[in-house]
Amino acid sequence: MARTPGPYAGTEGVLISMSIFKRMSTIFRAKANKALDKAEDPRETLDYSYQKQLELLQKVRRGVADVATSRKRVELQAAQLQSQSDKLHSQAQKALSMGREDLAREALTRRSGLQGQIEGLQAQHAQLQGEEEKLTLASQRLQAKVESFRTRKETIKATYTAAEAQTRINEAFSGISEEMSDVGLAVQRAEDKTAQMQARAGAIDELLASGALDDVTGTGTDNITLELDRMASTSDVESELASMKAQLGGSEAPKQLSQENAQPPAQQSAVQDTVQPAQQPAQQPAQQPQDGDAR
Amino acid sequence: MIVRIMGEGQWKLADDKVDTLNEVDAKLEAAVSAGDQGGFESSFAALLDLVRGQGEKLSDDDLHDSDVILPPSDSTLAEMKELISGDGLIAG
Numbered sequence: 001m002a003r004t005p006g007p008y009a010g011t012e013g014v015l016i017s018m019s020i021f022k023r024m025s026t027i028f029r030a031k032a033n034k035a036l037d038k039a040e041d042p043r044e045t046l047d048y049s050y051q052k053q054l055e056l057l058q059k060v061r062r063g064v065a066d067v068a069t070s071r072k073r074v075e076l077q078a079a080q081l082q083s084q085s086d087k088l089h090s091q092a093q094k095a096l097s098m099g100r101e102d103l104a105r106e107a108l109t110r111r112s113g114l115q116g117q118i119e120g121l122q123a124q125h126a127q128l129q130g131e132e133e134k135l136t137l138a139s140q141r142l143q144a145k146v147e148s149f150r151t152r153k154e155t156i157k158a159t160y161t162a163a164e165a166q167t168r169i170n171e172a173f174s175g176i177s178e179e180m181s182d183v184g185l186a187v188q189r190a191e192d193k194t195a196q197m198q199a200r201a202g203a204i205d206e207l208l209a210s211g212a213l214d215d216v217t218g219t220g221t222d223n224i225t226l227e228l229d230r231m232a233s234t235s236d237v238e239s240e241l242a243s244m245k246a247q248l249g250g251s252e253a254p255k256q257l258s259q260e261n262a263q264p265p266a267q268q269s270a271v272q273d274t275v276q277p278a279q280q281p282a283q284q285p286a287q288q289p290q291d292g293d294a295r
Numbered sequence: 296m297i298v299r300i301m302g303e304g305q306w307k308l309a310d311d312k313v314d315t316l317n318e319v320d321a322k323l324e325a326a327v328s329a330g331d332q333g334g335f336e337s338s339f340a341a342l343l344d345l346v347r348g349q350g351e352k353l354s355d356d357d358l359h360d361s362d363v364i365l366p367p368s369d370s371t372l373a374e375m376k377e378l379i380s381g382d383g384l385i386a387g
Contacts, residue, residue, distance in 0.1 A: 021364055021365055022363055025299070025360065141355045175358030175359050175360050178364070182301050185302075186302050186367070
């Protein structure tokens with residue numbers, strides 16, 4: 001439509017660029033007209049187009065659901081990696097408090113690798129969220145136009161006269177057709193982006209499933225955890241031994257340890273209480289420190 | 296004049312805004328032709344802002360077609376170049 005012919009006759013750059021953007025709208029309109037030309041009775045095309053509109057609406061809604069699924073998957077993966085990262089962090093703290101800087105360093109090094117992946121997932125998540133919002137809005141816009149088209153379609157059919165039908169149908173068509181092309185492209189772009197991310201998400205799923213990450217941070221089986229547990233047991237044993245030695249004042253021989261279990265001296269149980277307040281008040285034999293040690 | 300920003304909707308732009316639109320558009324075209332990423336980003340953003348800021352948003356159920364259609368706001372320089380070269384984003 002040449003509603004504004006004047007301003008386009010500016011510099012050549014303006015002419016080229018704007019004419020491209022104008023041509024895009026011409027292409028949209030041509031598609032609408034092509035659909036119209038096929039039908040013998042223009043009224044049939046109204047119903048046919050309406051059917052197409054509903055199909056597209058379904059497609060957009062499916063698109064929204066697909067992107068949401070991908071988003072949730074990325075969320076889940078990020079949460080899994082995050083909990084592993086948190087675990088490594090607390091392991092590092094524990095190791096450091098036990099004076100094992102080497103272990104702490106190892107844990108933090110592994111953690112920094114995970115952090116990189118978590119950041120990647122967060123970026124993907126933001127992108128998917130953006131696509132989801134865009135498609136949701138696109139589906140709302142299309143829905144509004146489809147409703148509007150349906151109303152107009154019914155009016156046209158009710159008051160149909162061959163003379164004016166073509167013009168009115170044309171008007172109704174061009175607007176909705178443009179919207180449909182727009183939404184169609186939006187769905188396409190979202191699908192492309194989601195497909196790229198699914199490939200990456202698949203790689204992380206494989207990594208999680210392969211146990212490669214469990215090895216690093218799995219429940220109680222990785223080497224940092226084992227080492228910390230072993231050290232915890234050892235140091236508990238050592239401190240228990242030390243406190244026992246202190247109570248005995250070095251005056252009694254180790255061979256009397258078994259007898260000690262039968263007669264709890266008040267002083268000794270007080271010491272034990274400060275070390276392990278939640279444990280049974282009865283004395284544990286020194287030979288079984290693992291049962292009561294703090295993990 | 297009705298302008299569509301793909302993926303966003305349609306705006307009605309008063310005729311006296313069209314000169315400004317053309318100015319910004321000339322910058323965009325120059326930047327895209329020159330492959331100037333920074334210039335493309337700033338002029339494309341300016342073009343979109345102009346339409347969104349100066350235009351009056353058409354309601355979603357409006358069935359008017361557009362005089363000008365602008366590509367989606369997240370279009371890349373490469374996509375824009377393709378558009379300018381005439382192969383058309385929308386041809387299909």
